[in-house]
Amino acid sequence: MKSYLPPEYIVERDEDKCIRCKVCVNQCTYETHSYDAEDDVIRSKDENCVNCQRCVTFCPTHAITIRENPTAYRENANMTSDVIKDIKKQAETGGIILTGMGCDRPLLTYWDRLLVNASQVTNPSIDPLREPMEIRTYLGMKPDALEMEYTNGDIELKTQLTPQLTLEVPIMFSAMSYGAISLNVHESLARAATKAGTYFNTGEGGLDPSLYKYGEHTIVQVASGRFGVHSKYLHAGAAVEIKIGQGAKPGIGGHLPGEKVTAEISRTRMIPLGTDALSPAPQHDIYSIEDLRQLIYALKEATNYEKPISVKIAAVHNAAAIASGIVRAGADIVAIDGVRGSTGAAPKIIRDNVGIPIELALASVDQRLRDEGIRNRASIVAAGGFRSSGDVLKAIALGADAVYIATAALVAIGCTVCQKCYTGKCPWGIATPDPWIGKRVNPDIASERLTNLLRGWSHEIKEMMGGMGVNSIESLRGNRLHLRGVGLTDTELRILGVKMAGD
Amino acid sequence: MNTDDRLIVNPFNHDKDFAGCSIFGMMSLEGKRFGSKDPVRAISNMHERSNGLGGGFAVYGIYPDFKDYYALHIMYLSKDAKQRTDKILASCFNIIYDEELQTKPANVVDPPVIWRYFVEPRKNRPKDQSPDDCVLDAVMRINTETGKAFVFSSGKDMGVFKGVGFPEDIADYFCLEDYTGYLWSCHGRFPTNTPGWWGGAHPFNILDWTVVHNGELSSYGINRRYLEMYGYKCTLQTDTEVLAYAVDLLMRKQRLPIEIVSQVLASPFWAEIDQMEPKKRLVLKALRQTYGSLLMNGPFSIIVAHHGEMIGLTDRIKLRPMMAATKGSMLYLSSEEASIRLVSPALDKVWSARGGEPIIGRIGGKQAVENQAKLEVEQ
Numbered sequence: 001m002k003s004y005l006p007p008e009y010i011v012e013r014d015e016d017k018c019i020r021c022k023v024c025v026n027q028c029t030y031e032t033h034s035y036d037a038e039d040d041v042i043r044s045k046d047e048n049c050v051n052c053q054r055c056v057t058f059c060p061t062h063a064i065t066i067r068e069n070p071t072a073y074r075e076n077a078n079m080t081s082d083v084i085k086d087i088k089k090q091a092e093t094g095g096i097i098l099t100g101m102g103c104d105r106p107l108l109t110y111w112d113r114l115l116v117n118a119s120q121v122t123n124p125s126i127d128p129l130r131e132p133m134e135i136r137t138y139l140g141m142k143p144d145a146l147e148m149e150y151t152n153g154d155i156e157l158k159t160q161l162t163p164q165l166t167l168e169v170p171i172m173f174s175a176m177s178y179g180a181i182s183l184n185v186h187e188s189l190a191r192a193a194t195k196a197g198t199y200f201n202t203g204e205g206g207l208d209p210s211l212y213k214y215g216e217h218t219i220v221q222v223a224s225g226r227f228g229v230h231s232k233y234l235h236a237g238a239a240v241e242i243k244i245g246q247g248a249k250p251g252i253g254g255h256l257p258g259e260k261v262t263a264e265i266s267r268t269r270m271i272p273l274g275t276d277a278l279s280p281a282p283q284h285d286i287y288s289i290e291d292l293r294q295l296i297y298a299l300k301e302a303t304n305y306e307k308p309i310s311v312k313i314a315a316v317h318n319a320a321a322i323a324s325g326i327v328r329a330g331a332d333i334v335a336i337d338g339v340r341g342s343t344g345a346a347p348k349i350i351r352d353n354v355g356i357p358i359e360l361a362l363a364s365v366d367q368r369l370r371d372e373g374i375r376n377r378a379s380i381v382a383a384g385g386f387r388s389s390g391d392v393l394k395a396i397a398l399g400a401d402a403v404y405i406a407t408a409a410l411v412a413i414g415c416t417v418c419q420k421c422y423t424g425k426c427p428w429g430i431a432t433p434d435p436w437i438g439k440r441v442n443p444d445i446a447s448e449r450l451t452n453l454l455r456g457w458s459h460e461i462k463e464m465m466g467g468m469g470v471n472s473i474e475s476l477r478g479n480r481l482h483l484r485g486v487g488l489t490d491t492e493l494r495i496l497g498v499k500m501a502g503d
Numbered sequence: 504m505n506t507d508d509r510l511i512v513n514p515f516n517h518d519k520d521f522a523g524c525s526i527f528g529m530m531s532l533e534g535k536r537f538g539s540k541d542p543v544r545a546i547s548n549m550h551e552r553s554n555g556l557g558g559g560f561a562v563y564g565i566y567p568d569f570k571d572y573y574a575l576h577i578m579y580l581s582k583d584a585k586q587r588t589d590k591i592l593a594s595c596f597n598i599i600y601d602e603e604l605q606t607k608p609a610n611v612v613d614p615p616v617i618w619r620y621f622v623e624p625r626k627n628r629p630k631d632q633s634p635d636d637c638v639l640d641a642v643m644r645i646n647t648e649t650g651k652a653f654v655f656s657s658g659k660d661m662g663v664f665k666g667v668g669f670p671e672d673i674a675d676y677f678c679l680e681d682y683t684g685y686l687w688s689c690h691g692r693f694p695t696n697t698p699g700w701w702g703g704a705h706p707f708n709i710l711d712w713t714v715v716h717n718g719e720l721s722s723y724g725i726n727r728r729y730l731e732m733y734g735y736k737c738t739l740q741t742d743t744e745v746l747a748y749a750v751d752l753l754m755r756k757q758r759l760p761i762e763i764v765s766q767v768l769a770s771p772f773w774a775e776i777d778q779m780e781p782k783k784r785l786v787l788k789a790l791r792q793t794y795g796s797l798l799m800n801g802p803f804s805i806i807v808a809h810h811g812e813m814i815g816l817t818d819r820i821k822l823r824p825m826m827a828a829t830k831g832s833m834l835y836l837s838s839e840e841a842s843i844r845l846v847s848p849a850l851d852k853v854w855s856a857r858g859g860e861p862i863i864g865r866i867g868g869k870q871a872v873e874n875q876a877k878l879e880v881e882q
Contacts, residue, residue, distance in 0.1 A: 123719040123801050124822055131820060132772045138792045145757045146793050148786070155763070157786050164792065373732045376793075469721040469802075471820065472770075474795030481724030 007046035017063035024055035054427035100421030110359035118467035128462035139379040140164035168197030174404035177203030180344030182438030190214035192450030225279035227269040241310040247341025250314030254279035293329035308332035315361030320368035338384030345422030366399025389460035524717040525549035528806040528836040539679040541846040542687035547671040556699030557692025558673040559665025561713035562684035570660040572621040580651035596622035609676035611668035658711025665704035690715040707747040716743040718803030729796035769859035821858030834864035852876035
């Protein structure tokens with residue numbers, strides 16, 4: 001069948017600048033570029049280009065420009081070019097349209113409608129370069145009260161706190177599975193988390209034994225497929241996370257096609273070589289909140305009550321009630337992933353239409369847990385589309401203890417958010433099971449880029465806190481008086497629990 | 504300001520109020536009662552630190568004849584409010600005696616009606632409810648359900664007198680020259696955000712705990728949300744209120760001593776905690792992990808008092824002043840040394856409080872204060 005779809009991008013090459021070095025030919029995993037020896041010229045197949053910018057970045061003479069194909073259907077506010085193309089695509093394949101990364105539609109990003117306070121006159125702002133500014137965070141269940149015993153001025157703590165995660169920066173790397181991303185990326189995340197004093201999450205594909213040495217900074221995930229879950233794996237991490245859902249695809253499972261299941265990945269996931277790794281939509285031993293409680297305690301038992309247990313859900317309509325149930329079921333941490341959360345592969349229709357923004361889910365979960373008097377019993381981790389330290393700071397002020405980032409972390413090591421992760425051919429060596437392409441990520445360099453990002457964001461968070469006149473992150477957490485809304489309705493302000501700017 | 508807003512239905516944390524202020528506290532460590540002359544002179548001496556929009560006093564040991572009963576000072580902004588309040592009171596308490604607080608004409612603004620009750624909790628309250636919790640519950644109900652009634656103080660053998668005016672005018676208005684007590688804490692207010700109102704003046708009280716405060720709590724938003732989980736409802740539109748409730752929660756309900764509570768309100772930095780010996784480190788770490796939401800962040804100096812104890816504390820980087828001094832068995836705490844010198848020129852010891860470290864005066868604790876004073880003065 002002839003495809004009616006035009007190429008999405010056009011590759012332009014400045015022939016005067018091109019030195020025929022063939023870097024572009026070698027770098028493009030989609031075989032866009034080829035060298036014609038007869039004419040001594042490099043040619044490009046526009047229809048193969050995904051605009052990942054790999055060739056552009058590595059072309060030594062800056063000879064390449066990628067442009068969006070200016071050819072467009074007749075302008076139509078309703079039947080846009082994207083809509084028309086998607087329909088044609090499905091008419092040609094009869095399938096579900098897949099995509100990668102987070103929702104790219106202009107859904108309201110509430111972070112952009114929230115503004116942060118600063119001190120003037122009545123309260124001195126604090127300079128973080130001259131005075132202490134504390135952002136250390138502990139995740140886990142906190143008691144309502146501490147009991148102590150006093151004898152002759154000596155104090156002994158009677159209450160023993162349950163296990164906690166220590167974060168020197170309130171930002172963790174969100175779940176990305178080995179298989180969806182390359183082993184080198186896993187290693188880079190693990191090393192950066194270790195260096196920055198935070199955590200990386202294995203995702204649902206198990207953990208390569210070579211990375212067990214970073215276990216103190218690892219959260220191991222247990223998802224519906226139970227891939228790579230065994231006793232050593234559970235003990236390798238500092239915490240265990242039960243994955244119920246994911247912001248990019250709430251309510252559905254996952255599918256790593258057999259061709260991506262290489263020898264290494266089959267070993268780590270504990271499935272036969274070349275077989276599809278299918279994660280069921282629900283966890284088939286969790287059909288109710290009581291079942292979740294059993295799994296939480298099964299994992300606590302399995303890890304001798306030495307590790308906090310996190311439960312991750314997608315932000316959906318009644319997230320607040322669900323989170324309350326999760327806390328009552330015994331989770332130490334509740335992770336909530338908003339509608340803009342990313343993925344390695346998801347049906348586009350689900351990514352773009354299912355779930356709710358993290359800002360609203362976070363605000364309502366935090367308030368609900370407070371209304372029920374159980375906010376101390378678990379920490380809240382927010383995820384899904386954090387782009388900057390400003391977003392992180394606002395999330396903490398709304399009530400998050402910490403945040404997860406994934407897209408931002410991948411962008412730090414090369415990703416350009418071309419949304420083709422599901423092909424497994426990521427030219428940046430990130431979203432690929434192919435160890436050969438994966439070599440493009442050098443863990444020495446990538447982990448440095450990641451720690452640099454965390455350091456930069458930490459400095460910015462400290463600067464903003466100093467401006468507000470608080471020198472410790474616990475005075476920012478849940479302190480919504482430091483936020484004001486702009487361009488929001490009364491209902492939005494009510495749910496976010498913030499006042500209108502100027503009020 | 505719109506007084507109709509003073510209902511608890513306040514989802515947007517309406518109207519936070521900032522304070523500049525002067526504070527002064529004076530306590531006989533032998534529990535000897537004394538009159539209003541010195542405290543009023545001392546706080547008036549810091550006239551420049553307030554602006555006439557609030558002044559107040561807490562006096563301990565004031566009602567020896569009724570010392571077994573809770574003394575409620577309640578402000579009414581309307582007649583209905585009193586009727587509604589009286590209903591709540593009748594349902595919770597046996598009222599032993601009640602009267603309108605004695606006042607005389609003075610330079611104060613729009614004084615409301617203020618009533619004094621001596622009460623005892625009724626026997627038919629829920630079995631697991633202590634008398635203190637019964638009073639706490641009634642105070643929260645009056646503050647939130649009646650619309651226009653606010654409880655100024657609710658402890659035994661103590662009382663709070665406060666309002667809109669300079670402290671010396673408030674003292675005049677309430678005829679404080681007629682009272683004696685062994686501990687006086689005083690406040691002159693400089694609100695910089697909203698106009699003062701009678702309920703927003705200091706001291707803030709719950710049961711016999713009072714707080715006077717100079718500064719601003721940048722952490723107010725989360726302090727308040729944390730306390731709301733434990734049934735405390737902030738209705739008085741100023742950040743200081745959370746201090747009184749935090750102290751009540753930690754010291755009365757959870758029975759933590761002030762030495763520990765001061766480490767919650769003004770905790771050491773992690774860099775310091777990390778260097779402590781293991782046992783102490785464990786305690787301090789657990790305190791911050793558990794009570795981080797009660798860390799009072801932003802500039803403050805406060806005087807916290809309850810029966811038998813007066814405590815001075817500043818924020819951990821000391822962004823507000825506090826001086827301490829002793830003379831005989833008298834302990835003084837003040838925003839300014841001059842006020843102490845005014846009432847007691849020949850002091851035994853004078854020192855400046857350290858950031859985040861409490862100065863604790865207890866009845867019978869003269870030696871401890873002297874030891875601390877000696878240490879500080881030598882340093």
